[in-house]
Amino acid sequence: MYLSNKGGFSRFFGKILSAVLFFVLPSVILLMVSCEEDPTQIGIELKNVLGQSQPVSVDTISVFSYAESMDSIRSDHFSYAVLGNFQDPVFGWTNASFIAQYRLSQPWTPGHGADVDSVKLYLVVDSYNGNETTGQTVNVYESYKTLNFDSIYYSNMNVKDSISEWPVGSATFHPEDTMIVVYLAPSFGRRIINDTAVLKNQDSFLSHFKGFYIDVNKSTESNTAGFVKINLIAPQSYMAIYYHNDLSSSLMFPFYINSYSSRVNLFEHNYEEAPPDTRIRYLDQDIEDSVLYVQGPAGVYSRLEIPGIKAFRDSGIVLNSVKLILPVDSIPLTAIKKPPNLSLMVKDNGKFYHIMDTQLPDYYDGNLNEKEGNYTIGLTKQLQSYLLGKSDLTTFYLMVNDPGINTERVILRSRLNSNPLKLKIIYTRE
Secondary structure (H helix, E strand, C coil), rough: CCCCCCCHHHHHHHHHHHHHHHCCCHHHHHHHHCCCCCCCHHHHHHHHHCCCCEEECCCCCCCCEEEEECCEECCEECEEEEEEEECCCCEEEEEEEEEEEECCCCCCCCCCCCCEEEEEEEEEEEEEEEECCCCCCEEEECCCCCCCCCCCCCCCCCCCCCECCCCEEEECCCCCCCEEEEECCHHHHHHHHHHHHCCCCHHHHHCCCEEEEEEEECCCCCCCEEEEEEEECCCCCCEEEECCCCCCEEEEEEEECCCCCEEEEEEEEEHHCCCCCHHHHHCCCCCCCCCCEEEEECCCEEEEECHHHHHHHCCCHHHHHCCCEEEECCCCCCCCEEEEEEEEEECCEEEEEECHHHHHHHEEEEEHHHHHCEEEEEEEHHHHHCCCCCCCCCEEEECCCCCCCCCCCCEEECCCCCCCCEEEEEEEEE
């Protein structure tokens, strides 16, 4: 068809252009969205396509850091116990012990003429953290402290004034062991088996035998020991009384720690036992250092302040991405491992809570990047909540995940370091 005038050509071209925009443009936008790996960036890409505001990147907002000691944490009802100690050149001496109830596996009638042959305590090892060549001595004491399943207990609870004067059994474990076996005194087993009236029901038994306090001998030299994590409720973790009676010469009765047993992890710290030239400086002093410290169990965390974020409040900006980059400081080296991941918490009414971004684990991250030598933590959602006036929290707490059972430690670089931590923000203005 021949178009002899300019207006006709324009109308024809306009129809073709409309068709292209109608069918092609949505596909282009859909392709851009579907190929985008980071969902937090989709909004930026669409705004660029539509000719709206460009993203702005900022990494100059200061993050102030201060070392604080935990003092104590709630440490009851964990499935795992921690046992051992370590003399650290930075964090000083740390000791981990625990107290736990053992319960009847069922009502027990030992039988006429029953007598104890031996008593063994079995503890399943889940993992070990520390020097790979040094053994430790485990001591098992009878506990006289009544523990209530519905009560709350903390990691600094004093139990040493309510335990037997001497261990009822001891054993040496080594880092490669998968099971700790402690032979207990037969006289202890006889005290249990002779009072048959308390073996009929759980409450009577728990009033008669309140449990064990389990500790290790103190290590006296730096970097010579470590921590073993024990699976308390594994079926293979139990106490067994081996006995005989008039009818049988070879019998065994087990006692278990189960989900209804009270158990408490206990931790002690003495930071002054680290050498003066390498120990933590300014602990609990509100003074910044060139490094920041994170230690489990129930040890040290770092308080992070971001006062500069207040300038963004009520400014009409939208946070597209906020990431905290935390470089690892490698000196001094110890046998204690670095945490595989870290938690960033907020505190409200005296209690710690995970930041909102943990609801998006892939974006939150928090994991150690061995290749890059740093941790990255996303906190976009938490800070956006602050900018919108839904939260007033601009103080954060960096700590080991589950400090009630994890024993790793790490030293990171603060804003005062030559290779400092960074708060990287990407935002757009509405």
